[in-house]
Amino acid sequence: MSGPVVVGVDGSPPSLDAVSVAAREARLRGCGLKVVHAFIWPAMHVPLGPSPLGPAGGGLRNMAGRLVAEAVERARSVAPEVEVSNAVVTGEALTVMEAQSRTASLVVVGSRGMGGFVGLLVGSTAVHLAAHGRCPVMVVRGESDRTGPVLLGADGSPAGEGAVEFAFEEAGLRGTGIVALHAWTPWSVAVTPPQDPSASSALDPVILEAGERRLVAEALAGRREGHPDVVVEHSVVRGGAREALIGASRNAGLIVVGARGRGGFTGLLLGSVSQALLHHAHCPVVVVRGSDARR
Known part of the structure; x- marks a missing residue:
């Protein structure tokens, strides 16, 4: 199925490694890359904007925007010729990424995210998405720029x-x-x-x-x-x-x-x-x- 390469990001180092891999995969396919962040906080009914006592650029919504911007910058540095779009989608990570997989040619995620437990080799989102994704799912682990067959x-x-x-x-x-x-x-x-x-x-x-x-x-x-x-x-x-x-x-x-x-x-x-x-x-x-x- 045709469609963009979709990469899930949460600001963690593994997710940024996944962005680099996803950008290269999009370049190989000659298709676009979509950077997606699952923004669960609105469902938790917590304040999203900056605190009145804090900096204007604070708050959960601004934080989500910054981490997506960082991921987009990483993707463009790896594959400048690839068209990169982005989306901050309200919802839990697995639900959001499963929905994105319905129209993607490939979904790429890191092996562990920000919510991973110390010592856990691969996160629950990666495992569950591999089981439920509607397109091929790539989980980036090991050396992300490996060559070989x-x-x-x-x-x-x-x-x-x-x-x-x-x-x-x-x-x-x-x-x-x-x-x-x-x-x-x-x-x-x-x-x-x-x-x-x-x-x-x-x-x-x-x-x-x-x-x-x-x-x-x-x-x-x-x-x-x-x-x-x-x-x-x-x-x-x-x-x-x-x-x-x-x-x-x-x-x-x-x-x-x-x-x-x-x-x-x-x-x-x-x-x-x-x-x-x-x-x-x-x-x-x-x-x-x-x-x-x-x-």
């Missing part, structure tokens, strides 16, 4: 098709390749038990791995035809997906995953692998929900 968490599931498409589009925009990593264990592979109990070849690890390789190759085949200039490296490893993807993220510029994999529970909006990456990845993470995300 796009790391795709590929599991061959229908829920991951959007992530595959996004990864190819992003790699094409960045002029880089894709590392499609698929991690499997004998317990994660759907195997039809042989009718003859003595025919145990279907459970042979070599055969299982070959089936997993075919699964990933089939999931990527159609996208490769539409993006012939994107070089794809397949990496199929036996082990836990969380550990494998977090380790591989050390050498990636960006990691892209679906909200849920084929092992997810029905109705679960954000799977355990996606959540683990939001907390521990060494580069920015994009979570792409399934095809029903914009309904």
